[in-house]
Amino acid sequence: xxxxxxxxxxxxxxxxxxxxxxxxxxxASEKNSTEGYPEKPVTIVAPSGAGGGWDLTAxxxxxxxxxxxxxxxxxxxxxxxxxxxxxxxxxYATQDKANPYKLxxxxxxxxxxxxxxxxxxxxxxxxxxxxxxxxxxxxxxxxKKDSKYKKLSDLLADLKANPRQVRxxxxxxxGSMDHVMAVLPAYKLGVDPKKLKYxxxxxxxxxxxxxxxxxADVIATDASAVSEYVKAGKVRVLAVTSPKRLDGELKAVPTxxxxxxxxxxxxxxGVFGPKEMSAEAKAYWENTLKSLSKSGAWEEELxxxxxxGDYKNSADFQRFLTGQEKQLRDILTEMGMAK
Amino acid sequence: xxxxEYLMKGFLVAFQWHNLLFxxxxxxxxxxxxxxxxxxxMSGVALLIPVSASLTAGMGPEEAAxxxxxxxxxxxxxxxxxxxxxxxxxxxxxxxxSVVTAxxxxxxxxxxxxxxxxAIAAIGSFVAGVVSLIGLVLLAQPLSEMALMxxxxxxxxxxxxxxxxxxxxxxxxxxxxxxxTVFGLLLGTIGVDNVSGVARFTFDQPVLYQGLEFLxxxxxxxALGEVFNTVLEGGGENEKAGKVGKVTLSRQDLKQSAAxxxxxxxxxxxxxxxxxxxxxxxxxxxxxxxxxxxxxxxxFGKGAIEGVAGPESANNAASGGAMIxxxxxxxxxxxxxxxxxxxxxxxxxxxxxxLFEEHPxxxxxxxxxxxxxxxxxxVLNYPLVKVFAxxxxxxxxxxxxxxxxxxxxxxxxxxxxxxxxxVLVVCGLLGYILARHDYPLAPVVLGLVLGPMIEYNMRxxxxxxxxxxxxxxxxxxxxxxxxxxxxxxxxxxxxxxxxKRVVINEEA
Numbered sequence: 001x002x003x004x005x006x007x008x009x010x011x012x013x014x015x016x017x018x019x020x021x022x023x024x025x026x027x028a029s030e031k032n033s034t035e036g037y038p039e040k041p042v043t044i045v046a047p048s049g050a051g052g053g054w055d056l057t058a059x060x061x062x063x064x065x066x067x068x069x070x071x072x073x074x075x076x077x078x079x080x081x082x083x084x085x086x087x088x089x090x091x092y093a094t095q096d097k098a099n100p101y102k103l104x105x106x107x108x109x110x111x112x113x114x115x116x117x118x119x120x121x122x123x124x125x126x127x128x129x130x131x132x133x134x135x136x137x138x139x140x141x142x143x144k145k146d147s148k149y150k151k152l153s154d155l156l157a158d159l160k161a162n163p164r165q166v167r168x169x170x171x172x173x174x175g176s177m178d179h180v181m182a183v184l185p186a187y188k189l190g191v192d193p194k195k196l197k198y199x200x201x202x203x204x205x206x207x208x209x210x211x212x213x214x215x216a217d218v219i220a221t222d223a224s225a226v227s228e229y230v231k232a233g234k235v236r237v238l239a240v241t242s243p244k245r246l247d248g249e250l251k252a253v254p255t256x257x258x259x260x261x262x263x264x265x266x267x268x269x270g271v272f273g274p275k276e277m278s279a280e281a282k283a284y285w286e287n288t289l290k291s292l293s294k295s296g297a298w299e300e301e302l303x304x305x306x307x308x309g310d311y312k313n314s315a316d317f318q319r320f321l322t323g324q325e326k327q328l329r330d331i332l333t334e335m336g337m338a339k
Numbered sequence: 340x341x342x343x344e345y346l347m348k349g350f351l352v353a354f355q356w357h358n359l360l361f362x363x364x365x366x367x368x369x370x371x372x373x374x375x376x377x378x379x380x381m382s383g384v385a386l387l388i389p390v391s392a393s394l395t396a397g398m399g400p401e402e403a404a405x406x407x408x409x410x411x412x413x414x415x416x417x418x419x420x421x422x423x424x425x426x427x428x429x430x431x432x433x434x435x436x437s438v439v440t441a442x443x444x445x446x447x448x449x450x451x452x453x454x455x456x457x458a459i460a461a462i463g464s465f466v467a468g469v470v471s472l473i474g475l476v477l478l479a480q481p482l483s484e485m486a487l488m489x490x491x492x493x494x495x496x497x498x499x500x501x502x503x504x505x506x507x508x509x510x511x512x513x514x515x516x517x518x519x520t521v522f523g524l525l526l527g528t529i530g531v532d533n534v535s536g537v538a539r540f541t542f543d544q545p546v547l548y549q550g551l552e553f554l555x556x557x558x559x560x561x562a563l564g565e566v567f568n569t570v571l572e573g574g575g576e577n578e579k580a581g582k583v584g585k586v587t588l589s590r591q592d593l594k595q596s597a598a599x600x601x602x603x604x605x606x607x608x609x610x611x612x613x614x615x616x617x618x619x620x621x622x623x624x625x626x627x628x629x630x631x632x633x634x635x636x637x638x639f640g641k642g643a644i645e646g647v648a649g650p651e652s653a654n655n656a657a658s659g660g661a662m663i664x665x666x667x668x669x670x671x672x673x674x675x676x677x678x679x680x681x682x683x684x685x686x687x688x689x690x691x692x693x694l695f696e697e698h699p700x701x702x703x704x705x706x707x708x709x710x711x712x713x714x715x716x717x718v719l720n721y722p723l724v725k726v727f728a729x730x731x732x733x734x735x736x737x738x739x740x741x742x743x744x745x746x747x748x749x750x751x752x753x754x755x756x757x758x759x760x761x762v763l764v765v766c767g768l769l770g771y772i773l774a775r776h777d778y779p780l781a782p783v784v785l786g787l788v789l790g791p792m793i794e795y796n797m798r799x800x801x802x803x804x805x806x807x808x809x810x811x812x813x814x815x816x817x818x819x820x821x822x823x824x825x826x827x828x829x830x831x832x833x834x835x836x837x838x839k840r841v842v843i844n845e846e847a
Contacts, residue, residue: 087548215490232692304687
């Protein structure tokens with residue numbers, strides 16, 4: 001009985017504390033200067049179905065912010081799937097361009113969608129306010145455990161001989177990030193990317209299902225998403241797109257460079273606000289996200305999801321994006337997929 | 340049986356008093372979420388994640404994960420119980436998986452058998468829930484492997500078989516049913532194409548990028564169509580809805596429902612295990628199977644209890660089946676299971692091939708709690724049937740505004756978009772006009788659901804085979820579905836040609 005009342009009280013207490021917000025908040029003084037801005041609940045949009053990288057980032061972020069009481073308003077995560085994020089951007093850049101209560105999470109597709117020819121998004125990162133980069137992930141080339149490919153070079157040799165004999169799957173449409181990532185090594189070795197057989201699925205989960213079920217020979221997906229399958233002995237990772245070897249489950253996996261392909265691919269994830277954002281709201285989120293990146297709760301989220309934290313503030317992030325956009329434009333142009 | 344031993348240990352977890360409480364709160368909220376249109380199981384679960392997190396804050400990591408997921412899963416399958424209520428009483432489906440229930444459920448309500456319909460829905464859901472849990476315990480491993488064998492070709496052929504279902508949804512005229520199916524398929528092509536990323540029929544309007552929302556169209560066609568009919572034809576006055584009717588089911592009702600419930604449970608369970616197919620497909624398949632199987636198919640659409648019992652069992656069983664790819668592969672088959680997966684990951688419990696080895700406490704605790712939760716749902720829902728069924732006694736002048744309000748609220752709560760309200764009203768008018776001229780509405784909805792799935796999977800399969808169509812007959816499972824579809828279409832014609840009485844409704 002005592003335990004029971006304990007639970008109820010605990011619950012009420014937790015609710016109460018989040019309601020009257022940040023009593024013992026160490027960043028209270030920083031917040032005072034921007035008192036006012038979040039007057040309503042804030043929505044963080046993951047422009048994809050639930051369960052993918054954007055979704056997990058948005059949820060982890062919302063959870064850590066709430067747990068650390070870094071925000072006095074409640075946070076909700078909304079999924080807005082469709083067209084690899086294009087659907088959401090079209091709506092956001094037009095209908096929400098001055099709505100500081102809606103932020104979103106994105107990654108390289110934000111740039112790619114704006115650059116590519118087919119399924120082009122008329123809006124890019126310049127139609128947003130980049131607030132912060134939070135994490136970094138890398139691509140992984142994954143085959144089933146019983147695949148004949150033991151090394152990336154075996155796969156690339158086959159692709160060179162006949163580009164159409166390998167079924168490559170990814171979690172998004174042609175011309176999108178998974179596709180760029182999937183064809184990158186073969187393209188670097190001089191294979192015409194248009195000849196490769198790329199099969200798009202709805203999200204990384206379906207792509208892994210296709211691999212495990214023998215409906216794809218190799219998939220390109222986020223490195224963080226495959227550890228569990230490696231541990232279970234279901235798949236083999238041929239290479240990762242990081243500059244150095246990764247830690248943990250994928251320690252033994254060579255990088256692209258080690259496999260003889262001189263390139264790398266970073267999957268950054270960051271938070272963006274609307275283009276027309278008041279200085280007050282922008283400053284609020286810069287502070288809040290910086291505090292988030294240093295908080296214990298965020299540290300735990302990173303560990304739980306096997307992400308690498310990589311914080312960049314708004315100005316650095318913007319510079320980084322400018323560089324990334326140029327690099328991606330070059331790749332897509334050479335692949336004949338640029339707008 | 341190793342599984343049974345683990346299950347017993349799982350019951351020890353689930354019977355801890357606080358976990359019983361969590362399960363009860365979960366199914367209670369789930370029922371409410373299911374009854375109220377607008378708040379679907381997906382948003383219900385998502386909203387409760389932070390609450391469950393703070394409730395379990397003081398517990399050890401494994402216990403906290405188990406208790407939370409027990410509560411959240413309770414909402415998920417609880418919503419499947421509640422979903423049928425508005426379908427039956429108001430012709431307003433609250434979730435997409437309850438659309439089919441409206442076909443016969445609403446007719447039963449109009450005949451004063453609302454109580455019976457609600458009662459059989461509750462019983463069917465309970466049986467299906469238990470059947471799918473037994474399946475989950477005994478068959479999780481082999482079934483997850485079978486689900487993986489479903490590649491694009493297999494999905495395509497399964498969906499083709501699903502399209503043949505249209506013959507089961509036709510009213511008097513097959514031609515009209517086919518027109519409506521094609522109309523539904525055409526509506527399904529609107530939006531940004533997920534395979535190529537190209538925008539189709541969007542006229543550069545961002546609101547159309549995502550295509551037409553299935554639930555908006557269904558609620559418009561069915562609920563608002565009925566409203567327009569009542570208002571314009573004055574239909575509400577002369578036909579008195581009659582009494583609530585007995586809630587206790589007659590021996591005849593139970594006899595008629597037993598087989599549909601059994602078939603619906605099995606069908607729903609297997610379809611549920613396929614990622615992406617889901618509860619909506621399961622309920623459609625169940626309905627047409629029942630109609631096909633029935634000795635008096637002409638009763639369907641006019642208040643046949645089998646038409647409620649089968650689909651309601653199927654959509655509940657599908658939610659149990661959907662736990663298989665989620666727990667054993669870490670692959671969520673639907674939006675709601677994806678959110679459940681996110682909740683598990685939050686507790687550092689990674690669903691996937693190692694879940695049962697690494698976190699038996701959470702996995703088996705959850706499965707055991709679902710048995711208990713299903714019993715709670717039956718106990719909770721059965722007495723409520725009488726209360727809910729009273730709604731039907733409301734005079735039309737109050738009921739009509741209520742339906743309009745619920746429809747608009749429900750659609751807006753999901754889409755938060757004025758455009759969808761316009762689509763809703765247009766579909767309502769369309770529903771009225773079409774129904775007046777004897778065009779069946781269910782095939783539109785079927786086409787809209789199946790169209791994109793058929794198309795994407797066909798193109799994926801053809802990309803893999805370099806455009807060679809033989810991939811669809813080379814794969815045995817795919818071939819099986821195609822043959823079944825062929826037989827489905829030809830057998831009635833052959834029988835007709837041989838002068839036999841045809842069981843299926845053809846041209847009148």
